[in-house]
Structure formats: C-alpha cells, structure tokens
Amino acid sequence: MTEASTISRRPSRGRAVHDPQALTSRQQELILYCVDRGYYLIPRRATLRELGMELGISAASLSLSLRRAEAKIISDHAKAARGQV
Secondary structure (H helix, E strand, O other): OOHHHHOOOOOOOOOOOOOHHHOOHHHHHHHHHHHHOOOOOOOOOOOHHHHHHHHOOOHHHHHHHHHHHHHHHHHHHHHHHOOOO
C-alpha cells in the first residue's frame, strides 16, 4: 500500500494551525495582498503578471515568493496534522 492510498477523501473539519510569525513580513504582505486581490479564488480574479505589475516586481519573483510562503504554511499544517507541533 502506498502512502497516497491512505489519504482520506473526506474533507477535514479540523482547524489549520499556522504561526504567521513563521513567514517573513514580506511573505505575509504578499500573501495578504494576493488574497485580497482574488489570486487564490477559483477562478482567479488576478494573474501573477497583473499582481506583479501592481507591486512593481516580476511575475516570476512574485511566484517564487508565494511558493516559499505557501510551502511554509503547508509544512506547518502537515506537522500539526501529524501531531508534530
């Protein structure tokens, strides 16, 4: 049995645990800006290119910053779910 086959398909009702202090102030600023602008909605209301232009940075730079912040958030969530907090 692979690890992926043990993943429940039912949504979790638990609350995610993440310490906002784990993000740099810039990462937190970018995440909040992108949330406010609808980047994380489905469908997206803004693209990386649009947001990057508004922020005065390249889409690639914004993407990298968001991915690093998202990785911290997801890693913290996974640790909490496993009781490794």
